[in-house]
Amino acid sequence: ETGVTQTPRHLVMGMTNKKSLKCEQHLGHNAMYWYKQSAKKPLELMFVYSLEERVENNSVPSRFSPECPNSSHLFLHLHTLQPEDSALYLCASSPQEGGTDTQYFGPGTRLTVL
Amino acid sequence: EDQVTQSPEALRLQEGESSSLNCSYTVSGLRGLFWYRQDPGKGPEFLFTLYSAGEEKEKERLKATLTKKESFLHITAPKPEDSATYLCAVRDTGGFKTIFGAGTRLFVKA
Numbered sequence A: 001e002t003g004v005t006q007t008p009r010h011l012v013m014g015m016t017n018k019k020s021l022k023c024e025q026h027l028g029h030n031a032m033y034w035y036k037q038s039a040k041k042p043l044e045l046m047f048v049y050s051l052e053e054r055v056e057n058n059s060v061p062s063r064f065s066p067e068c069p070n071s072s073h074l075f076l077h078l079h080t081l082q083p084e085d086s087a088l089y090l091c092a093s094s095p096q097e098g099g100t101d102t103q104y105f106g107p108g109t110r111l112t113v114l
Numbered sequence B: 001e002d003q004v005t006q007s008p009e010a011l012r013l014q015e016g017e018s019s020s021l022n023c024s025y026t027v028s029g030l031r032g033l034f035w036y037r038q039d040p041g042k043g044p045e046f047l048f049t050l051y052s053a054g055e056e057k058e059k060e061r062l063k064a065t066l067t068k069k070e071s072f073l074h075i076t077a078p079k080p081e082d083s084a085t086y087l088c089a090v091r092d093t094g095g096f097k098t099i100f101g102a103g104t105r106l107f108v109k110a
Helices: none
Strands: A004-007 A010-013 A018-025 A031-037 A044-050 A053-057 A064-070 A073-079 A087-094 A109-113 B003-007 B010-014 B019-026 B030-038 B045-050 B056-059 B062-066 B070-075 B084-092 B098-100 B104-109
Touching (some): A004 A087, A010 A018, A018 A087, A031 A073, A044 A064, B003 B084, B010 B019, B045 B062
Parallel strands (some): B010 B104
Antiparallel strands (some): A004 A018, A018 A073, A031 A044, A031 A087, A044 A053, A064 A073, A087 A109, B056 B062, B084 B098, B084 B104
């Protein structure tokens, strides 16, 4: 595997379910990010991790819970979501957090909340 | 507050018809401006990073330019496979957030 991978690629869940999104980067980067992309809206930054420590929580509801066990893996735990949370969830990584480093994105998880 | 505005929202071209996409930005100090291409249902794919006014970068039919207030993505003689959404993003000198524009959807017809 190369680059940034995400699983699952598609997820349908009810509002009472609990699920997790997984991201893995094979680039040796130190920073990882979660973004939300809704139709015709700019990407919204949700969380930033640098060397496994959370450095930003961009006013995200508590029904989204991130976890970064090491610099290669990032999870987004989901519980009691709302239909408006349906979106494409993108993971990205960069060599360092901040600076001029380019972020490299995974293919995304298309989430549908019923 | 940092802001990125892309125009037009959508652009339809005939194959071979050159054009430009605009990205206007407002930041306290620019650390970098990024262009990405995104195909439907996929993650953004990195194209270019520009750091200072006057800088230009090229890749195949694409050329990105930067001024102090905006960036252009010039597409020369586009092909149908250039159809995608093109995203512009900026990062300022003060923080670590990358602010994205809403994108320009490009359609190239054969």
